Amino acid sequence: MESFKKATISLYFLLVLFGFSESSRSILPHPQSKPQPLQSFKINNTQNARSCSYTVTIKTSCGSPVYTRDQISIAFGDAYGNQVYIPRIDDPSSRAFERCSTDKYELNGPCTYPICYVYLYRRGYDGWVVDKVTIYSYSSRRSVTYNYRAMIPNDVWFGFNFCSGYHQAVGSTAAM
Numbered sequence: 210m211e212s213f214k215k216a217t218i219s220l221y222f223l224l225v226l227f228g229f230s231e232s233s234r235s236i237l238p239h240p241q242s243k244p245q246p247l248q249s250f251k252i253n254n255t256q257n258a259r260s261c262s263y264t265v266t267i268k269t270s271c272g273s274p275v276y277t278r279d280q281i282s283i284a285f286g287d288a289y290g291n292q293v294y295i296p297r298i299d300d301p302s303s304r305a306f307e308r309c310s311t312d313k314y315e316l317n318g319p320c321t322y323p324i325c326y327v328y329l330y331r332r333g334y335d336g337w338v339v340d341k342v343t344i345y346s347y348s349s350r351r352s353v354t355y356n357y358r359a360m361i362p363n364d365v366w367f368g369f370n371f372c373s374g375y376h377q378a379v380g381s382t383a384a385m
């Protein structure tokens with residue numbers, strides 16, 4: 210009976226250790242990471258039997274122009290090819306993306322596993338400086354924050370991809 214207890218405790222310890230080692234292989238953004246341009250980006254029209262809800266919060270930097278009339282697109286997804294793509298998240302008449310503002314969007318799209326990449330796309334002449342983007346997934350009950358703290362370049366996808374080590378979701382075969 211004593212050896213059974215030791216075996217059970219050892220098994221429990223290994224399960225806990227394995228669980229922690231898996232979570233330490235995090236796909237969450239590192240706070241010191243910087244967004245990168247991606248010259249070409251594959252937009253997936255993921256067809257998924259389920260549709261999931263997301264809350265996307267975008268904080269515009271206090272160093273941004275007073276407002277922007279630029280077209281803003283967003284794409285985010287997981288390491289398995291599930292992608293949420295919004296071709297035009299901005300609405301100039303709503304005063305979105307004004308300096309020092311935080312804008313919140315309720316979006317629907319394909320269900321994803323943990324989100325490991327996000328890219329923003331800007332087209333226009335006003336400019337736009339993003340402080341951070343937070344994406345909350347109702348299906349996984351998780352949020353992930355990407356600290357941009359950068360001017361979004363014109364006419365290029367710009368953001369983060371922390372999917373390495375997993376099946377790659379982001380391709381380099383098509384530009385917007």
